Amino acid sequence: MESVIFGGDNPQPRFGHTICVIAPNKIALFGGAVGDTGRYVITGDVYIGDMTQKKWKRIEASGSVPTNRAAHQALAIELNQMIIFGGAVGGGGLADDNLYVFELRDDTGTWVTVPVIGTTPGRRYGHTMVLIKPHLIVFGGNTGQEPVNDVWSFNLERSPYSWQKLECPSEQPSVRVYHSAALCTTGSANGMMVAFGGRTNDQGALNDTWGLRKHRDGRWDWVRAPYRNQSEQPLQRYQHSTLFLGTLMLVIGGRSNNVGETLPFEIYDTETSDWYKFQAIQRFRHSSWLIDQFLYLHGGFDSDQPNIPTEGILRLNLQTRFAQTPQLLRQMNTLRTDQSFTQSFNPRPPTNQTQTQDQFRRTNQQQALNKNQNNNQQVRVSSATNKNIRLANQAIVAMTYGPEEDITNQVKKVPIDKLQDEHKKLGAGFQDPNSQNKSQFLDQLCQPFIQNLLIPKDYQSIPPNSNLLTGIKKEMIIKLCDEVQRVLDKEPIVLRLRRPIKIYGNLNGQFLDLMRFFDHFKAPYDNLYNGDIDSQDYLFLGDYVDRGTRSLEIVLLLFTLKLKYADQIHLLRGHHEDAKINKIYGFADECFLKFAEDIMDPNSIYQRINRVFQYLPLAAVIEDKILCIHGGIGQTMRTVDEIELIQRPLEIVHDPKTYQQKIALELLWSDPCLNEDELENQPNPERDIFQNRQIIRFGTNRVSKFLQENNLNIIIRSHEPTQEGFERQNNNVITVFSCPDYGASSSNNKGSMLTISKRGEIIPKVILPANSTSESRWMDLEEPFQRKKGYAKYVVIDNDELLLRKRQFTPPRSKKSLSQKQFA
Numbered sequence: 001m002e003s004v005i006f007g008g009d010n011p012q013p014r015f016g017h018t019i020c021v022i023a024p025n026k027i028a029l030f031g032g033a034v035g036d037t038g039r040y041v042i043t044g045d046v047y048i049g050d051m052t053q054k055k056w057k058r059i060e061a062s063g064s065v066p067t068n069r070a071a072h073q074a075l076a077i078e079l080n081q082m083i084i085f086g087g088a089v090g091g092g093g094l095a096d097d098n099l100y101v102f103e104l105r106d107d108t109g110t111w112v113t114v115p116v117i118g119t120t121p122g123r124r125y126g127h128t129m130v131l132i133k134p135h136l137i138v139f140g141g142n143t144g145q146e147p148v149n150d151v152w153s154f155n156l157e158r159s160p161y162s163w164q165k166l167e168c169p170s171e172q173p174s175v176r177v178y179h180s181a182a183l184c185t186t187g188s189a190n191g192m193m194v195a196f197g198g199r200t201n202d203q204g205a206l207n208d209t210w211g212l213r214k215h216r217d218g219r220w221d222w223v224r225a226p227y228r229n230q231s232e233q234p235l236q237r238y239q240h241s242t243l244f245l246g247t248l249m250l251v252i253g254g255r256s257n258n259v260g261e262t263l264p265f266e267i268y269d270t271e272t273s274d275w276y277k278f279q280a281i282q283r284f285r286h287s288s289w290l291i292d293q294f295l296y297l298h299g300g301f302d303s304d305q306p307n308i309p310t311e312g313i314l315r316l317n318l319q320t321r322f323a324q325t326p327q328l329l330r331q332m333n334t335l336r337t338d339q340s341f342t343q344s345f346n347p348r349p350p351t352n353q354t355q356t357q358d359q360f361r362r363t364n365q366q367q368a369l370n371k372n373q374n375n376n377q378q379v380r381v382s383s384a385t386n387k388n389i390r391l392a393n394q395a396i397v398a399m400t401y402g403p404e405e406d407i408t409n410q411v412k413k414v415p416i417d418k419l420q421d422e423h424k425k426l427g428a429g430f431q432d433p434n435s436q437n438k439s440q441f442l443d444q445l446c447q448p449f450i451q452n453l454l455i456p457k458d459y460q461s462i463p464p465n466s467n468l469l470t471g472i473k474k475e476m477i478i479k480l481c482d483e484v485q486r487v488l489d490k491e492p493i494v495l496r497l498r499r500p501i502k503i504y505g506n507l508n509g510q511f512l513d514l515m516r517f518f519d520h521f522k523a524p525y526d527n528l529y530n531g532d533i534d535s536q537d538y539l540f541l542g543d544y545v546d547r548g549t550r551s552l553e554i555v556l557l558l559f560t561l562k563l564k565y566a567d568q569i570h571l572l573r574g575h576h577e578d579a580k581i582n583k584i585y586g587f588a589d590e591c592f593l594k595f596a597e598d599i600m601d602p603n604s605i606y607q608r609i610n611r612v613f614q615y616l617p618l619a620a621v622i623e624d625k626i627l628c629i630h631g632g633i634g635q636t637m638r639t640v641d642e643i644e645l646i647q648r649p650l651e652i653v654h655d656p657k658t659y660q661q662k663i664a665l666e667l668l669w670s671d672p673c674l675n676e677d678e679l680e681n682q683p684n685p686e687r688d689i690f691q692n693r694q695i696i697r698f699g700t701n702r703v704s705k706f707l708q709e710n711n712l713n714i715i716i717r718s719h720e721p722t723q724e725g726f727e728r729q730n731n732n733v734i735t736v737f738s739c740p741d742y743g744a745s746s747s748n749n750k751g752s753m754l755t756i757s758k759r760g761e762i763i764p765k766v767i768l769p770a771n772s773t774s775e776s777r778w779m780d781l782e783e784p785f786q787r788k789k790g791y792a793k794y795v796v797i798d799n800d801e802l803l804l805r806k807r808q809f810t811p812p813r814s815k816k817s818l819s820q821k822q823f824a
Contacts, residue, residue, distance in 0.1 A: 016070030061109035073129035128181035187247035205236035456518035505718030509548020542574020573616035614649035634666025725752025741769035743809030
């Protein structure tokens, strides 16, 4: 590490203080103790550090100035604002349990006390405090009597302001003090407060890691972080610090129970559960922060001089430190190419002109005013100028189940004509006996499909070409289709979705590749570390079937996940989710081979699944800015709203006669032009397999005009392989293809899926083609009559369809079209 020399009003050497980044390249120091451990003095200083000019300035603050304190917590809540809580005042005393907000304005500072009603966490020190917007989370610490492990939440955006003690039914961390906690803002742990280490009530140091997250239904719970290699566990420590760099938790400094023990600088990867060790950073009771790829430390004690606090700032270039560790360096490079890299560690400006501190100040003033007013004032009702009484078209529905429960996100407006169905959506707290029975039935229905097919940790041990549908009977599949169709029928044909979300492109029957994605990048499990369904939505862009040998496995798994997690799993229709197409390209063959059924029987699995396909949505819009479809926007559709006029069940007409039929066909079959400089629409004979001249490649001008007129930023689609698994064109069209080595061709293309973070970053996740195995990945479509007894009787293929079976796989998108062959 190197020293960074600052000028200006340098603060005295200290320990137990806090430093937080309150603006880009601007830090705020508050409090701490100066002097050695035998004769220290507690302070309440505020210093602002300019990281660009390398200069400190001491701030004389006014307002409700907090008492001097150390071992407290502080963090940034808005631009140039920080909030503090707790701490010790020396002599065995503890600071009050008020919340104080500091705001910097033109080199002057003001303090405001947050007006709080009700019970508070009480006085404490050595605790942690993290902001999971809008919730301020306080965990653990010492109350002056003993260490504790309670968790408290404070909503900064809901007045009147009050603390809520969180009751987490899951396994919880043990009591602790002088531990650390930080917020992860990306990856599968996105939105999770991750706590590490500390000292328990018997003075023993800890080395466990825990995650706290709020579920979408309002519940909070803890989960213990897994360690992949049990022989390489982190060292026990306390009085350390942690920071997040993307998905990496940096554990810096600290002390252990062994006097003089040197503790390494350790990194925990929340994606892989691996720990990495580096040369020690010998600091404890210090402050640390991140700016770009640099880690900064200030104050605290050096292990070599444990009684005299250090002075100055140290800096470590993480790019250099990780140079010999490719896994971590890859994370660094990913973050450094992300324009929002610094935003991960710096608070963003408020979204409106009202500053948080001003809100607290006005609330204080209003409370003071209310105390001076007569509490027995009569309520006066003024007469309206318009005496017509009208019923509103929306009702307010509250979904809270007890006086002590958090109602955040539990109140919403519902159209009057939908109110009678609202009880079905009230969540876990609504105890309707009929819904309980239905829920139990659905769990029993889903269980065998989940057990057989959701196997991301076991897929590598599956014998080649083994039957994964053992024990799953035809009537179970038919019932699954019945239930999924009911769910899909209630959904709009254009979904409105939220971030964060994962987006998968074509799967084409490659079930084992889907398991590889789930293994590497988390799966839709309930468990927060093995899976991420509580923190991520999943969107699949269609083409689940055909060409590959395990289309049934993919469809049945996705249907099950849709039934189990209806609000998080979203399935769009692709051009292969069409009986006219998937009879030709393998899905019909597979249903016959695995269940020996007549595919023309209307009660067959094949026919029943295809009827479900007719209810799949055609598009999704994420946060009103990203349009997701399978193929493209074609040349006909003017607005996204026109899709909503299409009625379901929808049969795709390949020689369309109506406007809606034309839009539906183009959504599933059209492609963007291959070259960015192709401004106008082009013919697409490669896709016009029925020679109806209905399919085009849409040009750059078409994309720009459509996005502008629909107030959209980008289109995400699939439908075509890409060499790298994804392709970005003109910064407004992304093609994502999740099927690597498509058709086992010489192109050897990669597979990819996209993640869109809560902040809106679009990040591709790529897998390489799998090592060759004896697994038969692709259907042999050209000689079914000779190979399979009874095939000609139950899968009737005419001559035109037989010719189409011989068509090539679609090649990866290329800047130059080498031929005019047709593909499907």
